[in-house]
Amino acid sequence: MKKVILVHLIFFIILESFGQKMNGESCSFYKKTSLKNAKSQARFTYPGDQNIDVTFHRIKLNINHNTRFLSGSVETSFKALTNINTCSFDLNNSMKVDSVIASNKKLTFSQISNKVNISLDKSLKIGDSQNLEIFYRGTPRSSAFGSFSISTHGNAKSPVVWTLSEPYGAPDWWPCKDDPADKIDSTEVWITLPASFVSVSNGLQKGTIAHADGTKTYQWKNAHPIAHYLISIACSNYQLYQSSFSYNGKKMPVDHYIYPESLSTAVKNQLDQTTDILKFFSDLFGEYPFMDEKYGHAMCNFGGGMEHQTVSSMGGFSEDLIAHELAHQWFGDKITCKTWSDIFVNEAFASYAEALFQEHKYGKDAYFENINDHVTRAKKITEPIYISNPLNENLIFDYGLTYGKGAVVLHMLRGVMGDSLFFQSLKNYQNSEFAHKAATIDDFKKIAEKTSSQDLKYFFDEWIYGISYPRYTFDYTQTQSDRLKINISQQKLNTNPTFFKMPIEFKIILESGKEMMQTFFQNEITQSFEILNLKEKVKNVIFDPNNFIMKDLINMGGITANEFNTENLQIFPNPSTEFIEIKHNLKNLKSIEILTLNGQKIKEISPSSTKLDIKFLTSGTYFLKLIGENESKTLAFIKN
Numbered sequence: 183m184k185k186v187i188l189v190h191l192i193f194f195i196i197l198e199s200f201g202q203k204m205n206g207e208s209c210s211f212y213k214k215t216s217l218k219n220a221k222s223q224a225r226f227t228y229p230g231d232q233n234i235d236v237t238f239h240r241i242k243l244n245i246n247h248n249t250r251f252l253s254g255s256v257e258t259s260f261k262a263l264t265n266i267n268t269c270s271f272d273l274n275n276s277m278k279v280d281s282v283i284a285s286n287k288k289l290t291f292s293q294i295s296n297k298v299n300i301s302l303d304k305s306l307k308i309g310d311s312q313n314l315e316i317f318y319r320g321t322p323r324s325s326a327f328g329s330f331s332i333s334t335h336g337n338a339k340s341p342v343v344w345t346l347s348e349p350y351g352a353p354d355w356w357p358c359k360d361d362p363a364d365k366i367d368s369t370e371v372w373i374t375l376p377a378s379f380v381s382v383s384n385g386l387q388k389g390t391i392a393h394a395d396g397t398k399t400y401q402w403k404n405a406h407p408i409a410h411y412l413i414s415i416a417c418s419n420y421q422l423y424q425s426s427f428s429y430n431g432k433k434m435p436v437d438h439y440i441y442p443e444s445l446s447t448a449v450k451n452q453l454d455q456t457t458d459i460l461k462f463f464s465d466l467f468g469e470y471p472f473m474d475e476k477y478g479h480a481m482c483n484f485g486g487g488m489e490h491q492t493v494s495s496m497g498g499f500s501e502d503l504i505a506h507e508l509a510h511q512w513f514g515d516k517i518t519c520k521t522w523s524d525i526f527v528n529e530a531f532a533s534y535a536e537a538l539f540q541e542h543k544y545g546k547d548a549y550f551e552n553i554n555d556h557v558t559r560a561k562k563i564t565e566p567i568y569i570s571n572p573l574n575e576n577l578i579f580d581y582g583l584t585y586g587k588g589a590v591v592l593h594m595l596r597g598v599m600g601d602s603l604f605f606q607s608l609k610n611y612q613n614s615e616f617a618h619k620a621a622t623i624d625d626f627k628k629i630a631e632k633t634s635s636q637d638l639k640y641f642f643d644e645w646i647y648g649i650s651y652p653r654y655t656f657d658y659t660q661t662q663s664d665r666l667k668i669n670i671s672q673q674k675l676n677t678n679p680t681f682f683k684m685p686i687e688f689k690i691i692l693e694s695g696k697e698m699m700q701t702f703f704q705n706e707i708t709q710s711f712e713i714l715n716l717k718e719k720v721k722n723v724i725f726d727p728n729n730f731i732m733k734d735l736i737n738m739g740g741i742t743a744n745e746f747n748t749e750n751l752q753i754f755p756n757p758s759t760e761f762i763e764i765k766h767n768l769k770n771l772k773s774i775e776i777l778t779l780n781g782q783k784i785k786e787i788s789p790s791s792t793k794l795d796i797k798f799l800t801s802g803t804y805f806l807k808l809i810g811e812n813e814s815k816t817l818a819f820i821k822n
Contacts, residue, residue: 205486205502205536207581230359231270234260236410237311240370241356243415244397247332247341247375252277253319256357262306269312271298272353272360277320279357284314298357322355326575329354333483335418336443342418343375344482344495347411349522349575358410363520363620365407373415374399380420382439382480384413384491385472404491406472407618409518414490416480421445427457429464429473436460437478437493444481452499453479459505462542463512463535466605468612471516477508489532491515502536509535512612520620522572526646527626529579530567530588537589550729553593557732560587560651567591567646568623590732591645597730598641598685599634607633640683650675652682653734655803657818658723659756666690666713666720669757669820670704671803681707689727693719699727708801708820710757736803736818753806757820763793768810777805777816796821 238259245252260269273279274296282289282300290301298316306312322330329351332343345355352358370388373381377398385404392398404413420439427436438453460477464470470477472492479487479496487503488495489510496507513531533556541549559582567588569578578584596604611621611629627642653673661667668688672681683705690698690713702711725735752765764774771789776799778784784804787794794806799821807816 205500205506207585229361229363230272232361233262233264233266234269234359235263236260236359236364237367238369239358239366239413240372241413242372242374243356244374245343245417247343247379247417250321250332251319252322252330252355254356255315255317257313257315258357259311259313260359262308262310262312265305265307267302267305269300269302271300271316271357272296273298273316273318273357274323274354276323277318277355277357280317280319282314282316284312289314296353316357318357325354326351327488328484331483335441335481335483338443340419340441341379342416342441342481342483343379344416344480344484345414346482346484346488346495347414348488349411349578352410352413356413360410362409362411362518362522365409365518365619366413367407369404369408369413371402371404371413371415372399373402373417375417378419379417380422380439381415381417382420382493383415384408384493385475404475406475406491408491408515409620412489412491412515412518414488414493414495416482416490416493416495418481420480423450423453425454425457427460427470427477429461430469432473434470434473435476435478437476439478439480439493441481449499452501452504455501456504456508459501459508459539462539463505463509466538466608467509467512468609471511471612471618477511479504479507489514501539505536505539506532516612516618517616518620520622520625522578523569524622525569525578525584526567526588526591526623527621529584530592533585534589534592537593553590553729556586556589556593560590560732563587564649566649587732594645594730594732595630595638595641597687597728598638599630599636603634604630644679644682644684648677648679650677650679651732651734652684653736654725655736655818655820656725658720660716660720663719664714664716666716666723668702668711668713668723669709670702670711671708671820672704674707674800674802684731687726687728687730689724690720691722691724692716693721695721708757708803708822710820751806751808751815751817753817753819757822758796759822760795760797761793762796762806762819764806764808765792766808766815768808768815771808771810773809775807775809777807 236258240257241254243252243254279291279293279298282291284303287303289303292299302312324331327346327348329347330345332341334340335342353360369384371383373383374397375381377392377396381400383402385402387400388403389401390398416439419442421442423438423440423445425436427434436456440449460470475492478493480493482495482497484497486497487507489507494507509532510528514528517527519525519528537549537552540552563583565577565583567583571577599607607630610633611626614629616625623646627638631638655671656669658666658668670686674680685701685703688700690700700713753762756762773789774787774791776784801821803818803820805816806819
């Protein structure tokens, strides 16, 4: 209990520091803090038994919140995926199995290495079904983010029991197939606690049973496919704050289970935003996936939130956090990551949905404020978005990586595809063969490619499986009155990729004030592009005006044909392959230097030189610096 108390104490300190900013960041921050302080050791037995397909669970829990003791049973139906006479389920060794029953017969089993290995009473062929029930008991451990937790809230120290199984915590409190790819067709959860508790789980409440000993059983039924880690309970002396949501002629309850001392006017105002966000996301992604059941929240003692299907567990409430967890009902719950390496299809979309709702409600400035915050963090990331080590839970839920850079990648993909095709791809993904199933990042890529008729392999290779980001240098020259030349170069990286292939937008501002947009696809580290048939002089060229690319940019400015001869420093030809010539009017020139983009001196040349050999340079952009008696001049040139 000391570890749990420590985690909650840290949570309240963290919550105070976050103030009102509770969103995906607070969720990620809490998860990593919980892992650090609980010193979690994930059970690396994932994935579960790959010879069976689980179709149903009925989980019955009898909980003593004073002693933390749990006794229960899990009835499971499954189909054989190959010919088998044994099966196994994942359950932490702290929970002891008493018996396994099938067709009123006790089955032989062993419990070792966090597995329950069961010998079936008959052999099963491919496609055969089996139903069995595992009876077990013990004191569940609370690993990772608090897989099974008991605490108190308020001045009255009212007890609260909750679960948060993501990613590897479900076997801490019930025997399951520990694999997010095998979604269970339907579930029931029955929770027995003292009658003072209101017990909440997934789906719809089907009934309650009062017992003579003063306990009460809440029965919940979920009729939609669900990943095992999204099955949850939340139990306390909740007060129900209820509204409803109507869409496409359908109506469902929106139920908020709140600590009585927390149900203030301010919290009610926050909760009232849920229906507005439901409407916006339903318009954007497709109808809320569980309209025949419910949506809502259940308060628990942790920071941020957790997207349990149809009822998100919440440590507090803000507009961003409500939007984040609600977006997960589409991205994470309706379609679930197939492996924890593919967490992008869960968290990146929920994180980006926060920005989309801000754009919808407050405009583009709010949207870009959100994206720019993510960019700042994402630039520091040195890991690919496709999680390289899914055994590292801190890596899976790293905010700068999974949430931050993930959201930036979706922002960039929106720029590559354009708004219409991008948002259509999100709807198509939700209505694809992956609906109510599990998907990989590549599965989403295929939907985006099919929707846009674009080959997006380069984009996903760079931004999902690669690391870093591009460092661009560009300049432009109006070589003739009707012709503009744009030169682009990237700094060569020592990572994969070494440079980024990307479509790049340019805004061309003409002398009259008229503007035109032009997009070029850079697929070489150094490249030049021309715009022909200009009607007037170019005033300015803006690189990536809509900030669709995460980048560093060095803008060398532009030189027009009419201004060329008045410059104090001229380099031509530029770009060049072998030689460049220089002209200047600096007095008492002392030295000429060739520098890298980072300002490092590569070579110093005689000040009397007017033609420079650059064959020794690798392709890229460089600075030429001329140092005179009272001034110096620097200009970029490109070596092809």
